Structure formats: C-alpha cells, structure tokens
Amino acid sequence: MNLEKLETKTYNRSAIILRPGVICRFGFYVIKGCLKSYVIDNSGKEHILQFTPEGWFVSDIESFMTGKPSLTYIEAIEKTEVRLFPNLISENQELLSKEEVIEQNHKLIRNILATNKRLASILASTAEERYLEFLKTYPSLFQRLPLKLIASYIGVTPEYLSDIRRRLMKK
Amino acid sequence: MNLEKLETKTYNRSAIILRPGVICRFGFYVIKGCLKSYVIDNSGKEHILQFTPEGWFVSDIESFMTGKPSLTYIEAIEKTEVRLFPNLISENQELLSKEEVIEQNHKLIRNILATNKRLASILASTAEERYLEFLKTYPSLFQRLPLKLIASYIGVTPEYLSDIRRRLMKK
DNA sequence: GCTATTTCTTAAGCTATCTTATTTTTTGCC
C-alpha cells in the first residue's frame, strides 16, 4: 500500500469524524493531534474506548471490517491530521497484496493488544490502580488531556478521579 | 494451512493449558468442549476474559504474537478437544501464504470484535444489563456454565449475580 | 487582555456492589 497515495485530512478540535449508524469506511492513522473513540450509554454518559495520539490507528473495527453501521463515535480532541485507510471488508482483503495484508495486521494487532490489556485492567484493578497505570502507559497524554477525559477512560466520574488524585498527593 | 495436518489435543476438565510466565506457542481452536481464559488479580480473585466454546479461537494474543511470556491463564471448563495453531510471531507471518494470513486474520478479527463489544459493555452497562446481554449472546453457554463463572465474566461476585437473578425473577 | 464557558475541587449523602457468614442445593466422582 503506497502511503504517498493515501488521502490525508485535517479535523478541527471537536470535529466528529464518525458517528453511530454510519458505516465506517476508513481506518484513521493519526499523524499529528489526538482523537478519542467513545460510546454513549442509555443515561447519556460518554465512555471513552480509546485515545489515538500520533502514530496510532483507530476505527470502528466492527463496522470497518463487516460494513455494518458503526456503534461508536470518533472525535478530534485537538486539531488532528490523519491518514485515511480505505475499508477492508473481508472480501476486499483478497484485492490486497500479501505485504499489505500483513501491514494491516500489524496496525490492528497493536490495537488489539491495547484493548485486551484495557479489558483485563478494568476487570481486575481498582480505579486508583487504573489511574496509575494510565499515567505510566501514556505519560504524554496525561499532560495533554483534561481530567474529565481521563476519568471517562479509566471508567469513573471526574469528581471521583479528583478524589483519587487528592488521596495520592497526600501519600 | 492444511487443517488435516494440525495437531489436535484433548484436555480434561480443570486442566490448565496456559499459565502466566509461559510463552503461548499456540492458538487453540475448540472442536468440542469449552475453555476459559482469565487473569488473577492482586487479591487472588479470578476474572474471566473469554469463554471459548466450539468453533471459537483463543490464545494469549500478546504472547502468541510477540513471543513475550503470557499474562493469562487458559483452562478447560469441560473435557475439551482443541486444534493447535502454531504461533505466529510477526516475523513468521512472512513464511505463511497469503491465504493463510487472511485465514488467521479472520479468526483473530472475530475475537477482536467480541472483545471490543465486551469492553464497551463493561464501561457503559450496569451489571443487570450485562447479565441480560450475556444470556442473549450466549444462550447455549448460559445453560452449561455455573453461575460462578458467569458472574466472573460479567464482572460481579456470585452473590451479587444471585441477587440480580432473584430480582429478575420477581418481575 | 477580557469574559464566558468549561473544568476542577471539595463535600455530603446515596446506591450499587462487595464481604462475610450461614444454610440449602447441586454436582462430581467412587
């Protein structure tokens, strides 16, 4: 896949790149800036699935792979430049070269590993542990993101994360 | 990849197929029976990441892909027959044919989609909602698995799941 | 630079979920 040929695009802060119901026709590779993907629950609360800073890849993988309508949002947290990878619903994989399939694999696998870790962490760790883990895993993001978004990512309310921070300070 | 040539193996109930610290050299495709993969937290509690009944695939994907020691357990819940897929640390992918890479992709993708759904569900739904979702998604498993394991999967204690059930009965 | 808006902190009361303990039921296995 010749990267030079792929379209790039720039989104402003708060631009919504994907919303539920729409088919996700691209994977987004972030060149500069940061995206968030999230779902909104029945009570209207936002839950962040993934942050996507420079060098990472994001998509609604289910929609991207199967052509079904997306269930998630993808939105720019900062002004963000992305490279667009055309979608690869299963049949299309046959059109790619072997190297391209492997290349695609690598990007996907990196995401899978992160998602797996995240699931284990949500199941097996306390909020405080998840916060410390986040700091260690994304030291750069920690400085760039508002507390509110970090709270949504680790799965607590901003008020509670504020408490956690205070308690950690005391130690 | 010629399926006829791949090794199959049968494990007894409670047999531990993979444990943390060991490199996961195989992906396990379940022909008959059911496996669970799980982590154990600091306080010794077990958290189920995935059930793997007939027709599904499981592995410690991080270990399988990168050759690093595994962080998870994989264990037979019932007497289980599996087909062993040799590991595919990145460099090895080049040894496979394009069709084999795509085949591998398909198995992985199915798991990824399930994991993504699960993460969204844990973040955005209540325990009761997750229980109902589990029943709908795995009607066959629900009858086969002890409550204790379902509780661990949806992320609550068995006592609390027992409460949830009772409350649902009343309705 | 100023102002409106958003974010963060703090605090108090509340609820979902956990812990521990006991009893009853079910299951694995000889």
Added chain:
DNA sequence: GGCAAAAAATAAGATAGCTTAAGAAATAGC
C-alpha cells in the same frame, strides 16, 4: 446410589464509587 465437595441462595453490614451542588481555577475564543 451415596457421600464429600462445590455451588447457589440468602441476609446483613461495609465500602467504592456516584450524584448533586456550589465555589474556585483554568481555558477558549474573541
């Protein structure tokens, strides 16, 4: 088929994390 062991139900008290609210601090955008 019977018995030991595991699982499930029930209940009561404990706690992590939520809600609401209000003031302080930071920030976006003009």
